[in-house]
Amino acid sequence: MDWNYTDTNGAGRKTPKIGFLKGRDPDPRPTGSTTRALPMRAQSTRIRVETNEARQPSAATGRALLPAPLQTAEQPIRTMPYLKIQTNLPLTKKAQRAVLKEASTLVSEELGKPEEYVMLALQPDTPMLFSGTDDPVAFLELKSIGLQARQTKRLSATLCGLVERHLGISKERIYVKFIDVARGMWGWKGDTF
Template identity: 45%
Template sequence: MPTLIVKTNASIAPDTVEPMIKRVSARVAELLGKPERYVMVILEPTPTMCFGGDTSPLAFLELKSLGLPEDRTPELSAALCSLLQDTLGIAPDRVYIEFASPPRHLFGFDSRTF
C-alpha cells in the first residue's frame, strides 16, 4: 500500500508524465521492498506554491506505507530527493517530505482493510 503523493510547481511536459510516474513507482517499490502492484503514485501539478519566499521549482511529498521503517527515513529522503532532481530538476533543498506509517486498520484496499 505504499502511496507517494507529489505536489509540485515544476513544469512537466505532458508526454513525460506517464514515464516519470512509472519510474517513481518502480523506485518506491524498490526502496521499500514492496511489490509494485501495491504502489500508488499521485502527481499533483500545483502551480501556486512558494517555499522560503521563492516560487522557483519545489515539491512537497507524502510517503505513506504500512510498516514504514522510521530508521530508514534519512535514506528514503535522500533517494526521493535524488529521484526528483533527476526527473523534474528540483533541487533537494526545495523538497519537503512527510513520512507516515498508518495503522493497518486505518488503510483500506479491495473492500477491506490491511
C-alpha cells in the first residue's frame, strides 16, 4: 500500500492511498478547516463458506463459483411459520381443533420444519363477503421467514384442500396470502432472528 503525507489543516499526518483515492486528497474539506479528519483505514472481510461440493470453474469467466452454503445442524434456518385462517362459518370447538391440528402438520411437512415452530390461529364466524355474497368463504394468511415463491403453488393447493375437506368451502371461495418476513421483523423469545 502506498502512503502519502497530506496537510489539510497545518498538521501533517500519514494516510493511505487506496484504489479510487490514488492521486486525491482523502480529506475533501478545504484547507484551513478547524476540525481534524480521521485517517482512513483499509479493511478486509473474510467469509467462510462450508460446502458439500467442489468448486467448479464457470465456462464464461473461468473463475471458480461457490455452491450454496450447507445448512448445519448447529445453526438450523428456522422459518417460524404462522398461519391464520379466517372464515364466516361458525365452528364447534371439536371442528376447530381438527382444522388446527391438521393445518399444523401440513405446514410443518410442506416447509420441512419441526412442528414445534408452527403457530396457527383460527377465526371462525368472522363477518366476511366475497363476490357480493356471504356464502361460505375463507381467507388464509401464511407468514414465514424465508418463504419462497416456488413453494407457494403447492402450499396453496394443500391449504385449499384442507379447508375444503374440513369446512366444505369451495376452492373458488378461498384466498391464500403468502408473506416472506425478514428475519429482523420477526421476534421470538424477546429477540429477533
